[in-house]
Amino acid sequence: MKRARVVVDGAIHEAVKHGEQLQLPSGRIVATKEVQWLPPVVPGTVFALGLNYADHAKELAFQAPEEPLVFLKGPNTFIGHHGKTVRPDEAEHMHYECELAVIIGKQGKNIPRSKAYEYIAGYTIANDYAIRDYLENYYRPNLRVKSRDTCTPIGPYLVDASDIPDPMNLTLKTTVNGTVTQTGTTKDMVFSVPVLIEYLSSFMTLNKNDIILTGTPEGLAKVYEGDHVITEIEGLGQLHNTIISDHLER
Template sequence: MKAAQRSGRVVYAGAVHACVPHARGLQLEDGRVLAEDEVQWLPPFEVGNIIALGLNYADHLKELSAELTVGVKDEPLVFFKSPGSLLGHRGRTERPAAVAMMHYECELAVVIGKPARQVKAKDAMACVAGYTVCNDYAVRDYLENWYRPNLRVKNRDAATVLGPWLVAAEAVADPHALGLRTLVNGQLKQLGTTANMVHRIPELIEYLSAFMTLSPGDVILTGTPEGVVNVQAGDQVLCEIEQIGRLANTLSLETTRCPT
């Protein structure tokens, strides 16, 4: 794929820059070439509403079947996340010290490119600008009900990692035929395919746009396959989606901060 079909955003020398991939890392719009570790990565686009799907993979539903109150025939399980939950590629996510189970979730993130209101599924893909990789952490200790995820589970600061690149929709022939995998400290832990989505992208856009307007920059996090495991402070997590990219993230221990 041509570099122009991938775009990102980074902070370098005190300013935000658009960038594209380069053989040596990334290239800023002014032509400077930098290594990945020379910049602070941001989510690769200006994010609007963050709309997340729970339990949207058939294998993940089966994996959790003993705990569920929702099945494959129910309408999509949707919830919102706040801007403070976002983090870029190579960022650090804090893990609360007292919790027993915190896990990653490798997800295909769908980015809306134009306003969508009451769009039918057959027309929905025309509203998609592109895709990126998401790692959406969850703290299972705080889960009160699988059908109603609460804020402490899924809306934690810097626990929704996006990037590194926004890949143009036209560069991905079939977003429902992409392999996903997650490695923790270099060891494969999660392996799946977007073919196992319960509610596919056109159906999700039709469902959401029936009662709310989707705007450019809104992002739909489409859920994760089976294979989530507990992660600890110090772990390095790499989420990969075929044709989309490799998103790196590190866990650190949660720290207490006092107001200044």
């Protein structure tokens, strides 16, 4: 099942995909163009992986890490499907990052990788924009790079874990203004989803609606004001996003 959080007539609803439309809890059917999309869950703690694809590490001139490189993201960063992401006018190196997002479904600590999938509610798509003008170094991404308002579109749906039999074998694709600029597959992750859950839960408790952003493959390109970016993952759908200038927000 594909679930979404949307605003209809000024109220937030938890909807489910119904053909090419959405069904609200009341049974009402609405067209997707009639709603405002929100992140499919209210994010708890959000873990983001740096350099979790060897090809991506290589394109940034780094070796793949020997231990997961993890940082946290604030809730202000998240926007929904068809949202607008603000690009700082002075930025020269703003890149999209198509990522598989793992949604935790129940509390757990010291979870062995053999049981990791039992703790997953489902999956969605994230576009974790990086503004590398502000990067101090690739191993310690700072707040201005990765926790900027509006810079992590996520959605459109939470797809139930049972509908994705092998999350470690999904294709990823990014399209900018109709041109495919990035392709990859989750099987190329340095640290798999079960390994990440085992690692993170070994020193802290994971809770329902915590999110793990699992990194992006190679194929990054700069984005600019007016660009329309589509990040796509097999079985999860497409996440649409538009870049706007920060002077429009002032």
